[in-house]
Amino acid sequence: MQNFGNGLKEAFQYKWLLGLSIICSICVASLWSANIGAFFPILEVTLNGQSLQEWSADKITKSEAAITQYDNELNEITQKLQAAENAKQSENDLNQIRWDQSRLDSLKSAEIDSLSYHRKLQPYIKAYCPKSAFSTIGMFVVLLMLSTALKHLFLMSNMMLISYVSNEVTRNIRAKVFNHALELDRGTFASHGSAGILAHITHMSEMMGQGIIGFYSGVVREPLKIMSCLVAACFISWRLLLVCVIVTPVIVLMISSIIRSVRRVAKQLVTESTGMHHVILESLNCIQTVQSYCMEETEKKRFQASTKNMMQVSMRVTFYNELAKPVIEFFGLSMVSIAMLAGSYLVLEQETHLWGIQLLDRPMSISAMLVFFCLLIGASDPIRKISGLFGVVGNGIVAADALHALLDKKSKVLNPAQPKSLPSPHREIVFKNIHFAYHAEEYVVRDVNLRIPYGEKVGIIGPNGGGKSTLTNLLCRFYDPQIGAVKIDDLDVREVALHDLRGRIALVTQQTELFNESISYNITYGTDNATQEQIEESARKAFAHEFITSLPRGYQTQVGQNGQMLSGGQRQRIALARAFLKNPEIMILDEATSQIDLPSEELILQAIREHTQNCTVLFVTHRLSVLSIVDSVMEVQHGSVTYRPVMPQERSQAA
Known part of the structure; x- marks a missing residue:
């Protein structure tokens, strides 16, 4: 209640x-x-x-007559009471006489009130009725x-x-x-x-x-x-x-x-x-x-x-x-x-x-x-x-x-009371002694310690369920680790405002999320005041401009709920264009090219290498082709992480 x-x-x-x-x-x-x-x-x-005039006059006449009658009856009752008291009659007889007297007093009082009321009401009845x-x-x-x-x-x-x-x-x-x-x-x-x-x-x-x-x-x-x-x-x-x-x-x-x-x-x-x-x-x-x-x-x-x-x-x-x-x-x-x-x-x-x-x-x-x-x-x-x-x-x-x-449910990821500002650009991303579990079960990742220098392109590989996406989720602060800290330079990301942290990150996932709006709206989502030239340039980088311009309404084409009017590869290209337009310090590509054909993927990877010189890029992938452009590999297996440079044979196989 x-x-x-x-x-x-x-x-x-x-x-x-x-x-x-x-x-x-x-x-x-x-x-x-x-x-x-x-x-x-x-x-x-x-x-x-x-x-009503006759009714009012009749009421007054009857009330006056009733009052006169009650006065007479009260006089008789008073005399009767005095006679009874003088004759020393029983108390019950006296009480009965007194009760009759009280009842008559009450009736007379009510009749007087009625008479007064009707006399006040009578002039208005005569005037208006x-x-x-x-x-x-x-x-x-x-x-x-x-x-x-x-x-x-x-x-x-x-x-x-x-x-x-x-x-x-x-x-x-x-x-x-x-x-x-x-x-x-x-x-x-x-x-x-x-x-x-x-x-x-x-x-x-x-x-x-x-x-x-x-x-x-x-x-x-x-x-x-x-x-x-x-x-x-x-x-x-x-x-x-x-x-x-x-x-x-x-x-x-x-x-x-x-x-x-x-x-x-x-x-x-x-x-x-x-x-x-x-x-x-x-x-x-x-x-x-x-x-x-x-x-x-x-x-x-x-x-x-x-x-x-x-x-x-x-x-x-x-x-x-x-x-x-x-x-x-x-x-x-x-x-x-x-x-x-x-x-x-x-x-x-x-x-x-x-x-x-x-x-x-x-x-x-x-x-x-x-x-x-x-x-x-x-x-x-x-x-x-x-x-x-x-x-x-x-x-x-x-x-x-x-x-x-x-x-009343409080978010477990909260903005700090007194947020600190991140330097721009940052020097490194640090995962320090990270232990994390989604529930009260066994840790998904444990004892993770690594440093990623600014501008590094890192391939995150490993089997499904090993914890690859978990690390990127922790960096974006979708979750906080139970033990340890994720840092950018010397700042724990929990000390940074969420808007400041996530404003420096562009995320593209395998499950592409688009809004039931135009292609232009979806590309500019998260980036204010972008010009049409900038939108088209980012689409070209993602090799999306050609298929967009072939559509009847071009960049104003409605994509449908979650992009259902487009193919999976087209949706991923729009998501990549969105990331390019944001021009972030950190770009996370989580199986971001999984639905794109291999020739197009090679071109997109080439564009990423050319246009992300001043950006730290994390690739979560199962495709060896990604290893051709990365500087190092983060191998995640059963919650443990091994951070190493790309092997020459891996680079040659990827090429």
């Missing part, structure tokens, strides 16, 4: 809009009860066949219609304001999650996966936004409507109202139990939603593998299974949400039933007491009783609507917990 509360607090940055929405809610609630109360004069006029009974009813019907139209105007304004605030909060939450995901280290990111983070950004953020709408609209507006009806009912008889809500504690306990169940099931719904996103992204991102291995039916079954699980949990959520509605309606029916039984008795018998308990100051009229019933029904309707919000707000609470659990 605390995390959802933080989301509600975040909405307070739009406090003026929230304030306006609350004012609209108050207006809706006031007009809701006022519309119900408007039936009182309509009923009085209809049942008595009088205009029609003089015929039918015209009076017509006036109140028109007022009722205008009031209803005004109520819906305020209601629409309330929903628009709340929706705007909620959408802004949802947008901010999505931005926070997205920004946080971009700053996570690779290990923490992998623990959630792209699908998990996507589910947080889309589904869970939406659930939280709907919860905020439900809270600020229904949970604020509907209780105000309930309060307005109950306050109006209090003016008729607060004691009778108190009797009617006697079942409230039992209903509150039942609703609390249902809310806990809703939250528990909503957590399961979040888990199933994340699982469904995993299935969708895996199947669609690996569509080539799915189709080539004829696994369409398997993936369809996986998707059906995930959606079936989600549907089952959704049905449980629906069950608990719907379970709240009959409980709430039973509560409303109980209130009205108690009011009908007690009120009918008091009206029919013209009593003010029930079972010796005073419920009314003066006998209730039929019109007042009917309006009292209507107010209770009016209060039960928003109570019913609140029951429908339990699931929405409950889902919002669970979604907020899930979102903040992700936001």
Whole structure:
């Protein structure tokens, strides 16, 4: 609940809009009860066949007569009490007389208040109300219609304001999650996966936004409507109202139990939603593998299974949400039933007491009783609507917990509090006593000690899984070693700002990553203010210019999601062009030419040798051809690293 509360607090940055929405809610609630109360004069006029002027005058006359009658009765009671005291009657008889005296005092006081009220009201009735009974009813019907139209105007304004605030909060939450995901280290990111983070950004953020709408609209507006009806009912008889809500504690306990169940099931719904996103992204991102291995039916079954699980949990959520509605309606029916039984008795018998308990100051009229019933029904309707919000707000609470659990995950790779500046250019790259494991298992690389001078071209070779890419990941600070340090000159890379460190490195991997934008956008990604001449020059170095210009839109050609509109070799050439354009101090080529034909690879290697004279280049490769241009070899095997110059026979074989 605390995390959802933080989301509600975040909405307070739009406090003026929230304030306006609350004012609209108050207006809706006031007009809701006022519309119900408007039936009182309509009923009085209809049942008595009088205009309001006649009704007001009749009330004043009856109140004056009643007060006179109560005075006479009180005088008789006073004399009777004195006579009883003189006759030394029993205490019970005296108490009965005193109780009758107190009851008459109460009735007289209520009648005096009624007389005062009607005398104050009479001038306004004479001035503004029609003089015929039918015209009076017509006036109140028109007022009722205008009031209803005004109520819906305020209601629409309330929903628009709340929706705007909620959408802004949802947008901010999505931005926070997205920004946080971009700053996570690779290990923490992998623990959630792209699908998990996507589910947080889309589904869970939406659930939280709907919860905020439900809270600020229904949970604020509907209780105000309930309060307005109950306050109006209090003016008729607060004691009778108190009797009617006697079942409230039992209903509150039942609703609390249902809310806990809703939250528990909503957590399961979040888990199933994340699982469904995993299935969708895996199947669609690996569509080539799915189709080539004829696994369409398997993936369809996986998707059906995930959606079936989600549907089952959704049905449980629906069950608990719907379970709240009959409980709430039973509560409303109980209130009205108690009011009908007690009120009918008091009206029919013209009593003010029930079972010796005073419920009314003066006998209730039929019109007042009917309006009292209507107010209770009016209060039960928003109570019913609140029951429908339990699931929405409950889902919002669970979604907020899930979102903040992700936001509370700290990256294991952090910027230093006081970053130091790297020299430009650097003198050397140093791996000092490096031990690193991805998990709590055996070290992937251990006791690595080596120095790479600036401008050196190093080939990193070895079997798969030996730790070749791990060393380049440590240099880029995608991970930090458990033991030892990676240094550039005398600075531990953990003392350097990530933007400063990675801004000097260009990385090209075997799994080329392109954006669904133009070729020009992908080449300039990470390099600001590049001219068209510079873009084309870098493309020529990567031997990509020829195939780019052969495309209908040239450099403005859209490459599709992750470059799916291009071949693997073309994607790698664009990635190489991106690296050339960046003109880095350190270039890391991790199987960067694996999908390029051998003649083209020889030309690209020649371009790398010519255009990286002032650049340290690390080649992660299985191809011997790379050894023709490197100065030294880093051989990685079973976590151990041997750093040596290129053997003459290796260079000759590569050539």
